[in-house]
Amino acid sequence: MLHKIEEGLDLLAKNWRIEPIIRDFVLGKRNDASDHQMKVKDVIFHIPYLTMENGYVLWKCYWPDCHNCCNRQGRLPLTSDDLITISKNLKYRKVSDFVNTETNITTWDEKGPSGNSVIMTMINLKRTETETEAEDGTYIRCRFLDEKGYCGLHPSRPGVCYLYPFSSWLENEKGKPRVHATYQFTGDCPGFYFAESIDEMMDILIQYSKIIYDYTMSSNRTTRENFGSLSMGF
């Protein structure tokens, strides 16, 4: 995995300035990173804090100058809400026809919030019309990305596209579900930067707290409705 991230960062560096602090952090070469937690509306964000630098890893999006996350997509898992909105957008009369034609069902292993292994099975939107299950997890340019960097499915693009570059999970807090979020570092996003104050990212955190909360709840409903599943390994 680390070599894929390094490969991604090397490709990024051809067009974008990646701060050395950020590169080292993403590649796990810093030992001063701690987890700064802050609650913004209904989400607890985990923002990396670098103690020796006395500052944070922050993020902003460079779209439309950048659309790297659509150029190098690993997979597009769909929530049950996505199945309805995207099938309508693509003019399918029945969701089952959309699922049969436009998606693959795949299973993969990803790291959970505490480093544990989580086996995910989800319905994924095909990134090319001919994508096979064997291509899951490989980097493919998404077929809905147009030449100007716009998404042909917008605004009904998959929830996971809105979520990037965050990832989220639910924890039980005194019997109630609490949404947590952190960044996913795939090596494909030039938007990460170092800053001494988190204040400059507050508007983004407020905006994303709703996106992340809605996506996480929708994703949770998807597994409850048996359109996907996850199992924990330890």
Ligand code: SF4
């Ligand atoms: S999220 Fe990152 S990779 Fe995607 S468009 Fe924004 S800056 Fe580019």
Ligand code: SF4
């Ligand atoms: S569906 Fe749209 S937003 Fe998502 S990867 Fe494809 S082009 Fe990008």
